[in-house]
Amino acid sequence: MIDFYLNSAASGTVVVDISDDTGKLVWHFSSADEAEVVDAGQLNIPTYWIRPPQVLSRQAGMHRFVWNLRYPLPDSLRHEYPISAIHRDTPRYPLGPAVLPGQYTIKLTVDGRSYTQPLIVKMDPRVKSSMDDLRRQFELETNIATAMRRDYQVLRQVRSLRQQLKALRDRLTAIPLVEAVTALDKKLSELEGEEEGRIFLSTPQGRSLAHLNVGLATLLETVDSADATPNNPQLAIFNDVKTALDQQLVSWEKIKSSDVPNLNLKLKQSGLQQLNAESAVIIKPEWHSVEKAAGED
Numbered sequence: 001m002i003d004f005y006l007n008s009a010a011s012g013t014v015v016v017d018i019s020d021d022t023g024k025l026v027w028h029f030s031s032a033d034e035a036e037v038v039d040a041g042q043l044n045i046p047t048y049w050i051r052p053p054q055v056l057s058r059q060a061g062m063h064r065f066v067w068n069l070r071y072p073l074p075d076s077l078r079h080e081y082p083i084s085a086i087h088r089d090t091p092r093y094p095l096g097p098a099v100l101p102g103q104y105t106i107k108l109t110v111d112g113r114s115y116t117q118p119l120i121v122k123m124d125p126r127v128k129s130s131m132d133d134l135r136r137q138f139e140l141e142t143n144i145a146t147a148m149r150r151d152y153q154v155l156r157q158v159r160s161l162r163q164q165l166k167a168l169r170d171r172l173t174a175i176p177l178v179e180a181v182t183a184l185d186k187k188l189s190e191l192e193g194e195e196e197g198r199i200f201l202s203t204p205q206g207r208s209l210a211h212l213n214v215g216l217a218t219l220l221e222t223v224d225s226a227d228a229t230p231n232n233p234q235l236a237i238f239n240d241v242k243t244a245l246d247q248q249l250v251s252w253e254k255i256k257s258s259d260v261p262n263l264n265l266k267l268k269q270s271g272l273q274q275l276n277a278e279s280a281v282i283i284k285p286e287w288h289s290v291e292k293a294a295g296e297d
Contacts, residue, residue, distance in 0.1 A: 002065045004108055004115075010058040015109040016065060018119075021102055027072055029065065031056040036092075049081055049090040069121060071096035074145040075152035076217045077195055077210060077283065094217045095224065097141035100134055124227070133229035140230045140238060144220045147242055148213055154252050155209045156280035158192050161260070164275050168267075177266060184259050191251060207244040215241055 002016060014031040035053035057063050073096050081090045104119040123134070165185045172178045193208020200206045219237055223230050256277045264274040 002067060002106060002108075003063070004065075005062050006058075006060050006110065009060045010110050012058075012111050014056045014058050015107075016056060017107045017109070018067060019105045019107070020099070021104070023105075026099060026104065027067070029056055029067075031058045043081075045081055045085070048088055049085045051086075051089045051091050068095070070098050071142070071145070074148045074217065074220060075213075076148060077152070077155075077213045078217060094220050097138055097145060097220075098224065100138050101131070127227045129227050129229070134227060136229045137223060137227070140223055140235065141220060143242075144216050144223065144238060147238075147245055148216045148220070150249065151209050151213045151216065151245055152283070153280070154249060155192065155213065156283055157277060158188050158209065158252065159283065160279045160281040161275060161277055162188050162192065163281065164279075168272070168275075171272075174270065177270065177272075180263055180266060184255075184263055187255060187259065191248060191255070201240055201244050207248060209245075209248055212241055212245050212248070 006014075010031070016029040018026045018029075020026055033055050035055050038047070038050060040047050054066065056065060068091070073092070074094055076094050080093050082093055084090075099121055101121050101123040104121060106117050106119050108115045108117075123129075162185060165181050165188070169178060169181045169185075172181065190204055191209060193205050193210045195210045195214045199211060205211060219234065219241070223234055260275055260277045267274050
């Protein structure tokens, strides 16, 4: 719990930065952060489960800001609230990697002036895992979160490009251009894929960006379920998924460097607006409310 007092309302942004013992930034909180809005219509749980959004205040007076001892939330297509609900304090899953025990620094910045305080994170004494075990767990969780971010960033671009193709196709009349747009959209559709379904990495759909993101999120929650070193199956699964993701990212680069320029040349010759493969859409997350209860299929 981070307590601070403002003698008067801040004229600018209030910032709390948390860094590890090497000075590397762990999390950046700001009063300019936008509170996430949850669409209650998408949930099948009572909204009083949900932990209210927390944003730093600029108002005068005493303030308390709670850091959950984790790194930022991973870029996940799916979010859920676990069945282990706490009234008005159930966090959204998946969570970011938990920080390692050690020394951290909290810096509060208000109107150009900064104040720092040390913070020591200690391990629960009931947990007997070694620091090496915890470090291996942290490294795997961090690698999973990094892979999810890479997947998510490309997926935003793929979906943006597909939206551009749809708008373009609706205006086209020349058959060769329609066929070229349709062929590119088919490639992008296979690359994007879908989140749902019991499918495997051996199938094109199982290697799609959407399915890999969901699989990585599931793996992250599994690795994070205990303060222990990852087991061999977890390491093997991550290596397999990362290999599939690397292959998909190579496919995306080929589309950007070859397919898109070729189509843009045809569009330019026809006097039509060209495609932008670098633009990205905002992905609206899918909300899934609870884990399956014991005994459910």
